[in-house]
Amino acid sequence: MKKYFFYFFICMILMTQSAFAAFTGDTDGDGTIETVYVCNTNRVCIKDLNTGYVKTYSSTYWGTISIVNLKDTDAQPGVEVVVLATYGTTPRVSVIRDRTGAVRHYSSPYWGTIAITHVEDTNGQAGNEIVVLAVKNNVPRISVIRDANSSSRDYSSPYWGTIAITHVEDTNGQAGNEIVVLAVKNNVPRISVIRDANSSSRDYSSPYWGTLAVNSVVDTNGSPGNEIILVYTTTGDKGISVINDRLGGINQYSYGNKNTFSILRTFDYDTDPGKEICTSWTASRSSGYEIIKDKTRYRFPSGYCGG
Ligand SMILES: [Ca+2]
Ligand SMILES: [Ca+2]
Numbered sequence: 001m002k003k004y005f006f007y008f009f010i011c012m013i014l015m016t017q018s019a020f021a022a023f024t025g026d027t028d029g030d031g032t033i034e035t036v037y038v039c040n041t042n043r044v045c046i047k048d049l050n051t052g053y054v055k056t057y058s059s060t061y062w063g064t065i066s067i068v069n070l071k072d073t074d075a076q077p078g079v080e081v082v083v084l085a086t087y088g089t090t091p092r093v094s095v096i097r098d099r100t101g102a103v104r105h106y107s108s109p110y111w112g113t114i115a116i117t118h119v120e121d122t123n124g125q126a127g128n129e130i131v132v133l134a135v136k137n138n139v140p141r142i143s144v145i146r147d148a149n150s151s152s153r154d155y156s157s158p159y160w161g162t163i164a165i166t167h168v169e170d171t172n173g174q175a176g177n178e179i180v181v182l183a184v185k186n187n188v189p190r191i192s193v194i195r196d197a198n199s200s201s202r203d204y205s206s207p208y209w210g211t212l213a214v215n216s217v218v219d220t221n222g223s224p225g226n227e228i229i230l231v232y233t234t235t236g237d238k239g240i241s242v243i244n245d246r247l248g249g250i251n252q253y254s255y256g257n258k259n260t261f262s263i264l265r266t267f268d269y270d271t272d273p274g275k276e277i278c279t280s281w282t283a284s285r286s287s288g289y290e291i292i293k294d295k296t297r298y299r300f301p302s303g304y305c306g307g
């Protein structure tokens with residue numbers, strides 16, 4: 001009997017979570033918190049926690065919907081509800097501005113399937129932009145919705161076969177977070193950094209890069225902007241590349257003489273501004289740790305990585 005009650009209890013918890021998967025935030029900008037959730041299949045309910053009053057939003061564009069995020073996108077008081085919607089095969093991004101009760105819809109003929117990957121400030125102006133990764137007829141594209149002025153900006157490149165948006169971080173030390181894109185075309189990887197603040201992008205490629213992964217985006221040199229830390233392999237070599245996007249350079253750290261290596265931690269080990277990269281490596285008869293100080297390009301052995 002006890003066992004069944006336990007299972008019943010677990011089921012109730014799971015049902016409660018799926019039915020009321022809720023976001024919380026001050027949607028109307030009055031300083032108190034609302035809860036936001038999908039209700040009646042394809043509507044958005046916003047419940048005022050003080051009064052218990054529920055406002056319901058619906059749209060003829062909404063066949064199926066999911067709430068992606070609650071963040072300020074219109075540069076006005078209150079967080080907007082960012083909704084990913086599909087009607088038939090047409091995807092849309094809808095933004096509920098609960099303060100005024102308006103809903104703004106965004107769509108594009110270039111969107112086949114879409115994902116909202118980030119809601120961050122990309123242009124250095126008030127309000128967070130909605131970063132959309134779209135694919136249509138196998139052609140990828142990034143749309144940045146600038147909801148504060150109800151516009152959007154599209155980015156594409158002949159070098160993009162398949163792409164992933166790995167980070168949205170400041171890489172150049174200027175206002176706005178850059179969009180870091182790992183692209184592969186004809187097995188050639190490339191990093192594209194989209195500087196939405198001036199609607200441009202900068203591409204990085206290297207003969208060292210056969211396969212490429214973005215490890216992290218952190219400040220390694222104590223100068224404005226975060227560096228992009230990459231792990232590469234190529235025929236006969238492997239190692240770490242660090243892109244300094246502010247200056248446009250790439251530092252190379254080969255581990256080609258080791259059997260294996262991996263980045264264990266990025267941490268400021270020496271209190272000189274900027275984080276060092278700590279790796280562990282193995283060779284045929286030995287293994288160890290190494291700290292890379294990218295600021296001076298100095299590499300030295302370490303007893304551990306800590307953390
Ligand atoms: Ca707002
Ligand atoms: Ca912005």
Ligand SMILES: [Ca+2]
Nearest residue numbers: 170174175176
């Ligand atoms: Ca920036």
Ligand SMILES: [Ca+2]
Nearest residue numbers: 219223224225
């Ligand atoms: Ca830096």
